[in-house]
Amino acid sequence: MRILLIGGGHTHVVALRHLARKPQAGLDLHLVSPDSTTSYSGLLPGHVAGHWPRNALEIPLEPLCKAAGATFHIAKATHLDPSKREAIFSDGRQFGFDHASLDIGAIxxxxxxxxxxxxxxxxxxxxxxxxxxxxxxxxxxxxxxxxxxxxxxxxxxxxxxxxxxxxxxxxxxxxxxxxxxxxxxxxxxxxxxxxxxxxxxxxxxxxxxxxxxxxxxxxxxxxxxxxxxxxxxxxxxxxxxxxxARPYPWLAETGLETHVGFIVVDETLRSVSHPAIFACGDTAHLGFAPKPKAGVYAVRQGPVLAEQIIRLIKGEALTTYRPQLDYLKLVSLGHRRALAEKWGLTLNLPGLWSLKRHIDLKFMEN
Ligand SMILES: Cc1cc2nc3c(=O)[nH]c(=O)nc-3n(C[C@H](O)[C@H](O)[C@H](O)COP(=O)(O)OP(=O)(O)OC[C@H]3O[C@@H](n4cnc5c(N)ncnc54)[C@H](O)[C@@H]3O)c2cc1C
Missing domain, CATH: 3.50.50.60 (FAD/NAD(P)-binding domain)
Structure with a gap:
């Protein structure tokens, strides 16, 4: 089964990590991304403040693909035809697939x-x-x-x-x-x-x-x-x-059902109009439980997408994704301090910056 992952967003990174740990016979997996690395947003404010270098934010995509047995294509997807099951890349290639997943973020x-x-x-x-x-x-x-x-x-x-x-x-x-x-x-x-x-x-x-x-x-x-x-x-x-955030304009030309330009998905993360297509992270609109655009949702969708791919290969029914109702927001304050907020309660304690750093570095190391 040929599956095309479009974009090296947070969800696809986590899904590839999972698939690297669970290799699947019969899976012909591809990732297309305009860059050989993708940037992790949690570490961006610390880089901007001068606490760590530029490469600290970068996740190399090629080794990740290699570990997951996926083929890496350096190009942008410029069009997707969900009925023909075909994508067009910026280098002019037409790429056929059985299923595709969109995780291209937002602009x-x-x-x-x-x-x-x-x-x-x-x-x-x-x-x-x-x-x-x-x-x-x-x-x-x-x-x-x-x-x-x-x-x-x-x-x-x-x-x-x-x-x-x-x-x-x-x-x-x-x-x-x-x-x-x-x-x-x-x-x-x-x-x-x-x-x-x-x-x-x-x-x-x-x-x-x-x-x-x-x-x-x-x-x-x-x-x-x-x-x-x-x-x-x-x-x-x-x-x-x-x-x-606003959606990439080319999504409007795919014929996929959208909500203010973002792809509407159901609880399986599949497009509600074209089930051969998954969408995740900021690219998706969770029609069944709308959520703000945040990396934490994109990251949590990674294992779910990996599981869907495994189930598709095995011919099993897909699992469902249940987004958390709220999430711990850790907001860095520039000078190695952070605030934490959840359920309307805000804390300002000395250890929170270290906690944020620990969570972010753990994500990078995984
Ligand atoms: C300053 C800042 C701080 C933030 N901090 C947090 C935080 O602490 N916690 C949190 O939860 N969220 C945070 N966010 C929000 C978070 O960045 C996004 O929700 C998250 O990046 C969404 O991830 P994604 O998987 O949708 O895609 P992204 O991580 O945006 O990645 C999309 C990828 O797709 C690629 N791409 C784009 N177009 C194409 C194409 N046509 N073909 C192929 N590839 C393509 C891009 O190059 C990119 O690599 C922050 C945002 C900003 C701006």
């Missing part, structure tokens, strides 16, 4: 004026974002760009990045006038989060000296300034676009 939502789109750096794909940040840090060190940063979007990712960037820039000797601004369109940071998490993160942002502007949207951007709807200006030589 940063850029609901912004053209001038901001042209100058902003989307937080996804993570690898490209990490590279652009390191270029900026090098320019700040050589004093060719001033340390002025603005983050558009005060969700968890935007807040973690603001705190990590401020910490890193503050620690560059000889650099003065560091300015990090966090811009949020709603009237509060972290809309939709618990009050306790919002309060504690607001305190951390204020302590770090980060400028917060709420009810703020960018109306224009130049090379060094953002203009806000209020008429105020914010200095920025590195503007981060962190205002949410």
């Amino acid at each position: 940063a939502a850029i609901d912004a004026p053209e001038s901001l789109k042209a100058r902003g750096v989307p937080v996804k794909p993570l690898g490209i974002f990490a590279d652009r940040w390191m270029e900026f840090v090098a320019d700040v060190r050589s004093q060719t760009r001033p340390p002025h940063v603005a983050i558009v979007g005060a969700g968890t990712a935007g807040i973690e990045l603001a705190l990590s960037m401020k910490y890193h820039l503050d620690n560059i000797a000889a650099v003065q006038s560091v300015c990090v601004s966090l811009l949020e369109r709603s009237d509060c940071i972290l809309p939709g989060a618990s009050d306790s998490l919002r309060r504690q993160l607001a305190r951390a942002l204020a302590k770090a000296g980060i400028v917060i502007k709420t009810s703020a949207s960018v109306t224009d951007a130049t090379d060094d300034t953002l203009l806000l709807n209020s008429g105020e200006t914010v200095p920025s030589r590195f503007t981060v676009l962190a205002s949410g």
Whole structure:
């Protein structure tokens, strides 16, 4: 049975690890990815803060495929025809399959004026974002760009990045006038989060000296300034676009049923319209139990997808995936501290950063 995994996202990484431990006769497995590595988001804020190097985030895909007996193709999938069971790769190849799984993540939502789109750096794909940040840090060190940063979007990712960037820039000797601004369109940071998490993160942002502007949207951007709807200006030589996730546009042309562009799946992680296709991670919309886009769900779907592949080969009925109701959010604060939140309860204790690091490093080592 030929199975094509499209994208080296968190779910496919975990599924490949499982299949490496349980080799299956009769499985002709393939992974297609535009890069030979994939980036793990849990370690991104620590890298941005300067705690670990770029390669600490990277998961090499080729050795993983080798261990799982899979063939690795370095290309992007550009189209999928679920009825013909065929994918088209960026190098022009047509690739037939019995089943395919989509785990290509999402891209940063850029609901912004053209001038901001042209100058902003989307937080996804993570690898490209990490590279652009390191270029900026090098320019700040050589004093060719001033340390002025603005983050558009005060969700968890935007807040973690603001705190990590401020910490890193503050620690560059000889650099003065560091300015990090966090811009949020709603009237509060972290809309939709618990009050306790919002309060504690607001305190951390204020302590770090980060400028917060709420009810703020960018109306224009130049090379060094953002203009806000209020008429105020914010200095920025590195503007981060962190205002949410949107689907890759080419998914809309596949004919798969979607919800705001994400593939709707059932409890088996199969497309509700085309059962030959699985979708997972941020690419999927869990029609039966909608969840926010978070890596923890993508990771937990990995063993389920591996199990489905094994059952398909054996001709057995598929298992069902039950997403957890809530998950432990560990938010790093830049300076080797973290907050934890679950069920609306927020903790700020010294050991939480080590706990986060332990969980993230364990994921990388597995
Ligand atoms: C700063 C930041 C911090 C975060 N921290 C956390 C956290 O602490 N906890 C948490 O749960 N979540 C966190 N998230 C969210 C998390 O990053 C995502 O939910 C997670 O990455 C989703 O994983 P995924 O499997 O959907 O795909 P991804 O990990 O996004 O990977 C998708 C892969 O598919 C590849 N791809 C894309 N297009 C194609 C194509 N056409 N063909 C082939 N391959 C393709 C990409 O190159 C990439 O390698 C964070 C996000 C950000 C931005």
